[in-house]
Amino acid sequence: MTTTDPLLLYVHIPYCVHKCHYCDFNSHVRDHHDWDAYQQALLTELEQWSKQPQFSGRQLQSIFFGGGTPSLAPSALIASVIDAASYLFKTTSDIEITLEANPGTVDQSHFAGFRQAGVSRLSIGLQSLNDGELKWLQRIHSGEQAIGAFTAAREAGFENINLDLMYGLPDQTMEEWMESLNRAIDLNPEHLSCYQLTVEAHTKLAAEIDKVPDPLPDDDLALQFLYKTRERLAEAGYEAYEISNFSRPGLKCHHNDGYWLYRDYIGIGAGASGKWDHLGEMADGGVTRYSNIRNPEKYMESVESVGSAINSDEVLLRDTAAAEALWQGLRRTGGVSDQWFSERFGVGIQTLFGDELAPWLERHQLIWEGDRLHLTDEGLPFADSISEELF
């Protein structure tokens, strides 16, 4: 890792029209949004981070507006953050600028505004194209509206669009899932993210789901969803470059791939988090992580009074950082390069984690191919379980 490694910028927009019952993101419903104040807080944070030695002189490779619902924000706010980031940091010539959009909040003129602001890539949260499923998910849009949003985005000039879809919904059949997936493929997006619904603790869904007997797919059916999704998307010409992410050749999401490659990132906005590798005098192989105050009003108050809104930070020592980097990197189809790992952490993968990884290699869930360690098809469903062994 050197100071020339590219940097990622994440910008959190914490508002939604309605809180979906399965959602555990930092999203809040408000009658009124003080966008001017929120924009000012984002710009203040950005300026503060640009002065920090761990980030100075680094090139921004991507900016990602996530939420919440970033498509609720005025395009002027999006433009001001992009302009300030470009002014305060160096940027790569092919910088990727993504904005997440909810189909219930956008039309062609919104999309045109975001395009003009400098957004180059959209990620549209379809989740499903089945109206019954969308209603159960408590989404604010129908399948037709979702298709309309995609068409409007194309008309506004977006040539790089991701569609988010979700499978494994209660009582969902494979046929129903395939119908949504096929309709999404028919739109010919450049990228698809297909995740299994997970019931996160402390969501409304977690409380409700206990009242329904076995509504979610069992492990066998969940595996069938995973493998059938990969098979269908491969047939349609999409490359699986991560467990849940598929793209046309060369059009993966560089921002998310940067997280899996353990790159440094700055997070600004309510609840955003960031991370940097220790460099210079601190070069001990570890990393520092931080996260911001989650409540939007308290976040803005804090930035206004002290210039930042860090709620917590922690230092991960080398072995913990190495475990995290390995676990995240194994989500990628290409896995983790032992040469990169050795240069970054000063020790090889086998030396540090040989005992923990041995059973996975014996069961053929992990495999070495040349310099790279990666999951096999049989190992894909167990990516998260590996983390329990490493930490």
Ligand code: SF4
């Ligand atoms: S739209 Fe997305 S961020 Fe907002 S509540 Fe629903 S799932 Fe959460």
